[in-house]
Amino acid sequence: MTTTDVTRVAVHREVTDRNGRVYRVGESDIDIMGRKRKWMVILPWIGMMGISSAEYAFASAEDTLHEAHNWSSGSIYWMMTVWIFCQAAVAFPAGRLRENGKLPARWAMMLGSGGTLLGYLSLAFAPHVVLAFIGFGVFSGMGAGMVYATCVNMVGKWYPERRGGKTGFVNGGFAYGSVPFVFIFHGYMDGSNFRWVLVSAGVFLAAMVALAGFYFRDPPKNWWPASIDPLNPPDDPRARRSLEKNPPATKQFSPLEAWRTGRVALMWFCLACTSGVNIFGIAFQVDIGEEAGFAAGIVATAMSLKAIVNGTGRGVIGWLSDLYGRKQCLLYVCAILGLAQFGIIWAAEIQNLPLFLFFSAVSGFGGGAIFPMFAALTADYFGENNNATNYGMVYSSKLVSGLGAGMGAVVVGAWGYNGAFMLAGCISIFAGFVALFLQPPGRPGNKRVTPNPQPLGEG
Numbered sequence: 001m002t003t004t005d006v007t008r009v010a011v012h013r014e015v016t017d018r019n020g021r022v023y024r025v026g027e028s029d030i031d032i033m034g035r036k037r038k039w040m041v042i043l044p045w046i047g048m049m050g051i052s053s054a055e056y057a058f059a060s061a062e063d064t065l066h067e068a069h070n071w072s073s074g075s076i077y078w079m080m081t082v083w084i085f086c087q088a089a090v091a092f093p094a095g096r097l098r099e100n101g102k103l104p105a106r107w108a109m110m111l112g113s114g115g116t117l118l119g120y121l122s123l124a125f126a127p128h129v130v131l132a133f134i135g136f137g138v139f140s141g142m143g144a145g146m147v148y149a150t151c152v153n154m155v156g157k158w159y160p161e162r163r164g165g166k167t168g169f170v171n172g173g174f175a176y177g178s179v180p181f182v183f184i185f186h187g188y189m190d191g192s193n194f195r196w197v198l199v200s201a202g203v204f205l206a207a208m209v210a211l212a213g214f215y216f217r218d219p220p221k222n223w224w225p226a227s228i229d230p231l232n233p234p235d236d237p238r239a240r241r242s243l244e245k246n247p248p249a250t251k252q253f254s255p256l257e258a259w260r261t262g263r264v265a266l267m268w269f270c271l272a273c274t275s276g277v278n279i280f281g282i283a284f285q286v287d288i289g290e291e292a293g294f295a296a297g298i299v300a301t302a303m304s305l306k307a308i309v310n311g312t313g314r315g316v317i318g319w320l321s322d323l324y325g326r327k328q329c330l331l332y333v334c335a336i337l338g339l340a341q342f343g344i345i346w347a348a349e350i351q352n353l354p355l356f357l358f359f360s361a362v363s364g365f366g367g368g369a370i371f372p373m374f375a376a377l378t379a380d381y382f383g384e385n386n387n388a389t390n391y392g393m394v395y396s397s398k399l400v401s402g403l404g405a406g407m408g409a410v411v412v413g414a415w416g417y418n419g420a421f422m423l424a425g426c427i428s429i430f431a432g433f434v435a436l437f438l439q440p441p442g443r444p445g446n447k448r449v450t451p452n453p454q455p456l457g458e459g
Helices: 029-033 039-056 056-069 073-089 091-099 105-127 129-158 163-176 177-187 192-212 237-245 255-260 263-291 296-324 326-349 353-382 385-396 405-433
Strands: 013-016 024-025
Touching: 013 039, 013 192, 024 091, 024 105, 039 056, 039 073, 039 105, 039 129, 039 163, 039 177, 039 237, 039 263, 056 177, 056 263, 073 091, 073 129, 073 163, 073 263, 073 405, 091 105, 091 129, 091 385, 091 405, 129 163, 129 192, 129 263, 129 353, 129 385, 163 177, 163 296, 177 192, 192 405, 237 296, 255 263, 255 353, 263 326, 263 353, 263 385, 263 405, 296 353, 326 353, 385 405
Parallel strands: none
Antiparallel strands: 013 024
16 A cells, blocks of 8 residues: 555546436546555454444443442443444534535544544543543544544445445444453453553554544545446456345435435434444443353453454345345344344343353344444445435434433333343344335335446446
């Protein structure tokens, strides 16, 4: 990879299919940014790992934060809820600024890096819990939202012909990047060293985000890979099968047009339900494991296993969705996530550690896989040009699902762990039923529209 944005001048043209969708062809990735587009998978993956610990390892730091600052457990869970709320809230406005050219990808990542550092400094030095809510919950959450939205949409723009596996791989960084920090926060950090640990983690993770973001570059609007003919079946068997199972959007939908199709609202609801179940599991799996009598180290191992499978599952399900279709895989994921919650209850009740680890892994797989499915599905349905904003609308459902931590504490207090996990399982299965009604706009009967063998127009 070069250290400068070296570009080559290439002749490009625009072709139009029978649906009226425009494709900009003739330019390779190297022509545009001086390096292969695989770097727009690797670098976003690194950036996503840099923000993952704030959500996926936060529950592992609860005991130490409670001891060191004398913050209540309820306050700490609600702090996580505020973080998730702000992370989701910034996705839509950041997407609009990105697509209007007012917030370049590089600067979005730099702001995210600053928010990441500020969040860990707040947890280390805040003299009052309110300041931690502001520093970690608000600013770190907003910074993470900018990084998340930028990374996920970046890879989708560079791989429009087979985005599932690539999006899933990048999205996976948001989970397994936290694995070492689960052990550090749960097993090593204590009241005597927490400030040093948190500051070190903040500096290291913020540097990861900034370094990765420095090399970000968006492709031109309507860009399509020069090696893939958008108007005829491609020679590459992987791209051909992906486009057959997940045909490109019939046009580039504006946010208002996308909303009027009704699909955004359905996606919003399904993602709110399933991501809420995922967040609930992240927040309370450690607690239910300890209540079942499993050793703290084993519970941390289960949480790390959940994070590993959560991240790996995102890449695997993305790859599978390229082969078998995005919607079909989404339905299976909703069912798997829901059934895993019942499995965790069963394993905890009979105090069977292998089963507990197994269902924790299954829950991690389902909880992670939902996100690349909706990220890729949004671009499949509405196109790439406005994907940052369109997916921002869908991802804003996390404003509600973020209550999975705070409201989860309320439900656990009222119904116990069994009642709370049973409710979570039912919610995920119901989301799968709702997802049955998802259909790509502009394709009657959900049938693929065969593109013209010849372009209708060139420019």
